[in-house]
Amino acid sequence: MKKLLLLYVLVLCLTGCSKHKIDMDFQQHEARFSDIPIPFHVTPLKNSTSDRSCAFILEENQDDSTLFYKREMERMGWSLIGEAPGLETVLIFEKLQRICNVSIRPVKQDKKPEVHVYIVQMNKLK
Numbered sequence: 001m002k003k004l005l006l007l008y009v010l011v012l013c014l015t016g017c018s019k020h021k022i023d024m025d026f027q028q029h030e031a032r033f034s035d036i037p038i039p040f041h042v043t044p045l046k047n048s049t050s051d052r053s054c055a056f057i058l059e060e061n062q063d064d065s066t067l068f069y070k071r072e073m074e075r076m077g078w079s080l081i082g083e084a085p086g087l088e089t090v091l092i093f094e095k096l097q098r099i100c101n102v103s104i105r106p107v108k109q110d111k112k113p114e115v116h117v118y119i120v121q122m123n124k125l126k
Contacts, residue, residue, distance in 0.1 A: 036100060036119060037072035045116065053120040061113035062089060062106045069102050097124050 039058060048055035058065055066089045070080060073093050078100060082092035091102040103118040 033119070033121070035076045035078075035095070036121065037069070037076060038119075039068065042117075048118075052122055053118065055116060055118045057107075058115050058117050059112055060115060062104055062115055064113075065089075065104045065115050065117065066091065069104070073100070073102070094124070098122065099124055 033054065038054075038056070039060075042056040042058050045055040045057060060068070066085075069091055073091075074080065076095075078093035078095045080091060081094050082090075084090040087106070089104040091104075093100045093102070098121055100119065100121040103120075105116045105118070107114045107116060
């Protein structure tokens with residue numbers, strides 16, 4: 001019985017620590033994207049962050065998510081230079097010497113709307 005309880009506590013600790021690490025990594029990553037809006041209450045997609053990209057789940061529909069990014073990116077000084085609506089909406093923005101690609105992919109859910117948002121930023125080619 002003690003072994004089972006110890007195993008249970010160990011599993012809880014490891015899963016709790018792992019989620020905390022993902023949250024901390026994503027929060028640190030958000031700081032690098034200070035002029036790219038990331039809505040509150042998103043769920044980071046596992047193994048989706050790098051120096052230039054991040055991805056997360058947003059509980060909104062595709063149209064509302066697209067409108068949010070158009071409005072908020074403009075508010076943060078980005079200019080929309082390209083848009084490809086469709087099954088997956090792709091928005092391309094520029095600001096100074098940078099380009100930012102925002103991809104919004106709907107996920108089929110029975111209960112609630114949900115999209116995966118992929119953001120990639122890079123320096124312009126000279």
